[in-house]
Amino acid sequence: MAKKHKWIDLVKDPLNENNPITVQVLGICSALAITVKLMPAIVMALSVMVVLAFSNVIISLMRNYIPNRIRIIIQLLVVAALVILVDQILKAYAYDVSKQLSVFVGLIITNCIVMGRLEAFALGNKPWDSFLDGIGNGAGYGLVLIIVAFFRELLGSGTLFDKQVIPDSFYEMGYVNNAMMLLPAMALITLGIYIWVQRSMYPQLTEKD
């Protein structure tokens, strides 16, 4: 367990080769729900990163004291507390953003990435490494969210950050926003295409039967 980690790998790996969404296949549900528009996707990504990094550190600090039988409950408690804190702080200092995210901040608790990283990494590694692992995985999650949200907002609403980018002349020529892109089904398909592109670029990611 006490393997030496290079800090750069801890941050870099989850961006691509060990991406939490596309390779570890964690946190899909929120990736589908929150990627309609770019702005909420970015705030969601940041919130997840913060929660992930800090819960990783806290659990890592406690790792030698947590009784094995109730470790999941303790992890859940720490994550829930952090999520409530993030939610309360957003409501006080970034009210508009917290309104856009609505229930999804609360749903970070159920984001499998958080629990997955706590179980797989923080319980067996030092706080600093765990912190970097949290940042890395948060960034990997955010990267996918932002890419998917970019295409969904562009093709579904014709806007980016709520600013219209598709010129009016396109609409006059008969171009229509694809309302399907706004629904979760197309998010799944977009994500599928992303995974497809990623795996054909990095064949080593494909599972061998």
Added chain:
Amino acid sequence: MDRNSNIYTIFFATVVVIVIGVLLSLAAMGLKPLQEQNKRQEKMMDIMYTIGVDQDFLTSEVIAQGLKLNYKLIEQYFNKYFLKQYALTSEGEIDESVNAFDINLKTEIKKPEKEQRYPIFIAQKDGKTYYVIPLYGKGLWDDIWGYIALEEDLNTVKGVKFGHKGETPGLGAEITKKWFEDQFKGEKIFDKDGTFRGITLLKGNKDPENKDKEDHEIDAISGSTLTSNGVTNMIQERLKHYLPFFEKIRNQKNK
């Protein structure tokens, strides 16, 4: 000590729960005033928006004075425009004991009709009187709400502002967009005979450009029938409680 013994497990769990509980309640208490203030600020901004005082206007006003828009200034502007706020009974009488601004429609709406108090905000702007009425109802997934401002004739819509908790993004959630809200401007809520009609969101509207302001109809957003029905019902249900009050104001004017 044995990390897997029952006593240690219970002890550990208790300590963690207490520490987290204290931390969270401290945070909640500390941040509460700011959160409440945000909610009041949003409500004031929404109400002012319906009479044409929007964020851009306020920001430019305040910058002209060399200040930054904050809660205090927003409250000042709100009090400047809204000189009267009433809590009405179902008969249209004014109940002095209730502060109209503090009425929370979400809970109020569940009471029996007779016990409810109906808030109304009366504004003076550029020599004209406007009546702003808060709305609350059900959309497709969750609650929707809003504000509707009527002009002096208590018939023509000056402006509306909608909000929602969880309507479908890109479909039902579009009700909060300016292009949708702007369609309501100039619509009438009474027909020529003086019968209350409200405003209906309709698909397959014969008048999609909404040039006819006398038809009590607005083009609904395609793909959001249930949210649109919710908006229609909300306007219908809320406004009808104010009819006795409207009647009184009209009688006063005719005297």
